[in-house]
Amino acid sequence: MKIDGFRGRLITRDDADYHTARAVWNGAVDRRPRLIARCGGTADVAAAVRFARDHDLEIAVRGGGHNVAGTAVCDDGIIIDLSAMRAVSVDPADRTAWVQGGALWADVDHETQAHGLATTGGIVSHTGVAGLTLGGGIGFLMRKHGLAVDNLLTAEVVTADGSILHASADDHPDLFWALRGGGGNFGVVTLFRFALHAIGPTVLAGPVFWAADDTTDVLRFYRDFAADALDELGTVVRLGTVPPLPVIPEELHWRPAIAVVCCYAGPIADGERTVEALRRLGTPLVDLLAPKSYCAHQSATDDTTPHGWHYYWKSTDLADLSDDTISVIADHAYRAGSPRSYAVMFHMGGAVNRVTHTATAYAGRDVAHNINIDAVWLPGESGEHAAAETAWARRFLHALQPHRANSVYVNFLDSDDGNSRVREAYGERIYRRLAEIKAKYDPDNTFRHNKNIHPG
Incomplete structure (x- = not known):
């Protein structure tokens, strides 16, 4: 097979590395493209797009291949693979x-x-x-x-x-x-x-863990702590089990726990003062908040979400962290069957909220918190495991229904989140404008293997 003007590598079903090349981060995704066009540069991408159009092939575009819905790979179409373009x-x-x-x-x-x-x-x-x-x-x-x-x-x-x-x-x-x-x-x-x-190269960053029994107290404290936080402080709350990382004592591995992960984008001394009250809260299981390289912090949890595990997500933006919302989170977060499943909550605000709502297509400017419910199981585990974990994620989201904002982060939508949730991610005004621009640049919906916006 040949593509005019293409100098990268074409991988077909007959190639020895075809199955490796079609694999993406989420091991639950098992799609078999007809052709993988591994591009060396922009000209290769343009040639591959023209080839796909000429041969009426569905297009999937692979960058990092990390989308939970597996949008980077399609069945019986072409993957335009950018994985060699990492400069x-x-x-x-x-x-x-x-x-x-x-x-x-x-x-x-x-x-x-x-x-x-x-x-x-x-x-x-x-x-x-x-x-x-x-x-x-x-x-x-x-x-x-x-x-x-x-x-x-x-x-x-x-x-x-x-x-x-x-x-x-x-x-x-x-x-x-x-x-x-x-x-x-x-x-x-x-x-x-x-x-x-x-930024950096040294930042004050890392998690503080508390036992799952402390979840309600930690979240109630965190609600006010985050609301008053300086813009320099980024925080993520993780609810699940303590991951088996080498820096964590082995006796704590897989223990149900809540963690608040911090990264202070400013002087270390200022960061120490900012997080002091958080570190004094209750009796932490382990406190790993310390000066470290920014790169080390950014990669610290890579091994807890490796390529090839099976993932299923449910997500929503939260209206607030009321006592009732906290009660739902504390009640559902630890009910997963797999010790690898977890929920993660992002504190938004700050510079995110100060951008005009219509300045970009990202719509969640007024959101305070986003929660993502991550069901995880291992390759080879039974269908019962998969069904149990996905059911947990759905029940959790359903329980949050009364406390949801009318929005969701589009990157957290999974394959069974339909067009109504895509519209929810943008709101009708932004969605309509996106549809108009889609009609201008892609009137035939050539790029549809994604969280699709229909031309309109």
Whole structure:
């Protein structure tokens, strides 16, 4: 098989590494494309898009391959695979970085931290830059420096007809607006240019764990602590079991627990004062909050969400952390059958909320907290395990129904979250504008293997 103008590698079902090449982060996804086009650069991407259109092949686009719904791989179509395109180029004087579409956040952090710089990225370093950014991009630095989309300055995009466009505030501003939250609906982004900020290389960061029995007290304290927190303090709450990491005493491994994970984007001494009250709360099981390299913090939990495990997510934004909401969370968080399942809650606010609601396609500007319920089981475990864990996640979300905001983070939607939830992620006003831009740049819905926005 040959693609005109393509110099990368074509992988078919007959190749020895076909099954490795089609695998994505979520091991529960098992799709078999007809062709995998591993691109070496933007020209290869454009050639692959034109080939797919000419041969009426469904297109899936793979950056990091980390989306829980498995949108990076399709059945009997073509994967436009950017995984070989991972270059990062930093301009320390200008405080910007060019990042290829297949890069992971570990690649970005490695290069930017060499200059004491960073931008908002995911909380797991093997997450892909492209998918996380195009859906909004939440992470530890967002309260101080905004979402990933708030730091996006330019995007190079291959559109549905194989054209190569540059989108920014000055060039194709409608497309630039849509890319900042609208996901992969408008083309293949092959190159990102991000604004960088002075961070690290040493930050005050890490988790503090308490026993699961303390969950209600911890969350009630956290509600006020987070509401009053400085923008420099990013926090994530994790409810599940203590992961079996080497830095944690073995006797605590797999014990049900709640953790508040912090990262202070400022001077260490200021951070120490900011988290002092949190560390004094009750009797922690273990306190790992300490000065460490930013890169080490960003990759600290990579081994708790490895490639190949089976994952199923349910998510929602929360209206608030009322006592009733806390009661539901405390009651459901530890009912999973698998010790690997957990729930994770993100504190939003700060710089995220100060951006005008219509400035980007990311719609959750007024959200205080987002919760993601992560059902996890191992490859080879029975169908009963899968059914039990997914049922837990659904029950948990259903119990939160009275306490939900009318929104959800699009990057957390799983494969069974239909168009109504995609609309929920944006609200009708933003969704209608996205549909109009979709009709302009992709009227035939060529890029539909995603959290799809129909042309309109």
